[in-house]
Amino acid sequence: MNNLSFFLFLFSASIAYPAAADDSTSAFIYAGCSQTRYAPGSPSQLNVDSLLSSLASASFASPYSNLTSAVASAAFPAFGLFQCRGDLQPSDCAECVRSALSRISSLCPFAAGAAVQLAGCFLLYGNDSFVGKPDTSVLYKKCGAAAGAGYGPDQIGIRDAALASLTGRGNGPTAGGYRVGAAGYVQAAAQCVGDQSASQCDDCVAVAAAQLRAACGYAVAGDAYLGKCYARFWYNRNGAYNDEAYHHHHDDDETGKTAAIVIGLIAGVALLIMFLTFLRKAGSYGKD
Structure with missing residues (x-):
C-alpha cells in the first residue's frame, strides 16, 4: 500500500x-x-x-x-x-x-x-509504511458555483496568480507545509502532509493547483485533495469581487419569479370574479 x-x-x-x-x-x-x-x-x-x-x-x-x-x-x-x-x-x-x-x-x-x-x-x-512517499493521486475535487455576472475579464489570471503563489517555496515550509497566498481579490491556501520534503510538497501542490485550474473555470471557489496535499482558492468577500454580488444576482431572479407569480395570481382572481359576475347576471336574466 x-x-x-x-x-x-x-x-x-x-x-x-x-x-x-x-x-x-x-x-x-x-x-x-x-x-x-x-x-x-x-x-x-x-x-x-x-x-x-x-x-x-x-x-x-x-x-x-x-x-x-x-x-x-x-x-x-x-x-x-x-x-x-x-x-x-x-x-x-x-x-x-x-x-x-x-x-x-x-x-x-x-x-x-x-x-x-x-x-x-x-x-x-x-498495514504498509507510506511515510515519506509522495502521492499525487486525486482523492477529492470540488468547484464552487460559477457566477452569472460580476466577474471581471481578468478573473482567471488573478485566480491562477493566487494559486501560483502557493508553489515555489522549496526552502520555506517544514512539517505540514501550510501555505497561504493571494492575488487581487482571490485568496488561496495549501498544505502538505508532514512527511513530505519541501520539494515533494511543491510538486504535490503544483499538481493540486493544476487540477483546480483545469476543472474550476469561472467558479467562485475550488478544492483539490490529493494523497499527500491539498490546495484551495476562494473569492474574498472584502475584495473587488465577492460572492455577495453573485447571490444578489440570483436574488434578483427570485424576485422576478415572485413578482410574476403574484401578478399571475391577481390576474387569475380577476378572471374568476368576472366569471362569477357573468354567471350571476346570466341567472338573473333567466329569471326575468
Missing part, C-alpha cells in the same frame, strides 16, 4: 464556501476504506487500536505525527499519521483528530487501511 490507491471506495460530502476560515474544523470532506479487512480480536486489530489511540494522544502536543504500532505482533504492524491544518490551536487539532477517529470507526469498521479528511485535519493508517 504505497499510496491511497488501495482504497476500494470513497465517501464524500460538500464543503462550505467561500472562506476557509468559516469552515468547521470537523466538517466532513471525504473518507476511504481498504478492501482488506482484519478479523475482530486479531493481532492486526490490536495493533490498529493501539496506533489510533496513540495518534489521538499525540494530537494534543503536535499538529503532525506519524507512528507505528506492533505491540500485539511484529508480523502485523500498523502505520499511521495525522496532519492538522496549520492555523489550528492544539486543542482544536486534538478535537479534529478525535472527530476523524470517530468517522473512521463508523465508516470503515475492521478496515486494514483507511483515511479521512476533515476541514481541519487528515488521518491515515494502513
Whole structure:
C-alpha cells in the first residue's frame, strides 16, 4: 500500500464556501476504506487500536505525527499519521483528530487501511509504511458555483496568480507545509502532509493547483485533495469581487419569479370574479 490507491471506495460530502476560515474544523470532506479487512480480536486489530489511540494522544502536543504500532505482533504492524491544518490551536487539532477517529470507526469498521479528511485535519493508517512517499493521486475535487455576472475579464489570471503563489517555496515550509497566498481579490491556501520534503510538497501542490485550474473555470471557489496535499482558492468577500454580488444576482431572479407569480395570481382572481359576475347576471336574466 504505497499510496491511497488501495482504497476500494470513497465517501464524500460538500464543503462550505467561500472562506476557509468559516469552515468547521470537523466538517466532513471525504473518507476511504481498504478492501482488506482484519478479523475482530486479531493481532492486526490490536495493533490498529493501539496506533489510533496513540495518534489521538499525540494530537494534543503536535499538529503532525506519524507512528507505528506492533505491540500485539511484529508480523502485523500498523502505520499511521495525522496532519492538522496549520492555523489550528492544539486543542482544536486534538478535537479534529478525535472527530476523524470517530468517522473512521463508523465508516470503515475492521478496515486494514483507511483515511479521512476533515476541514481541519487528515488521518491515515494502513498495514504498509507510506511515510515519506509522495502521492499525487486525486482523492477529492470540488468547484464552487460559477457566477452569472460580476466577474471581471481578468478573473482567471488573478485566480491562477493566487494559486501560483502557493508553489515555489522549496526552502520555506517544514512539517505540514501550510501555505497561504493571494492575488487581487482571490485568496488561496495549501498544505502538505508532514512527511513530505519541501520539494515533494511543491510538486504535490503544483499538481493540486493544476487540477483546480483545469476543472474550476469561472467558479467562485475550488478544492483539490490529493494523497499527500491539498490546495484551495476562494473569492474574498472584502475584495473587488465577492460572492455577495453573485447571490444578489440570483436574488434578483427570485424576485422576478415572485413578482410574476403574484401578478399571475391577481390576474387569475380577476378572471374568476368576472366569471362569477357573468354567471350571476346570466341567472338573473333567466329569471326575468
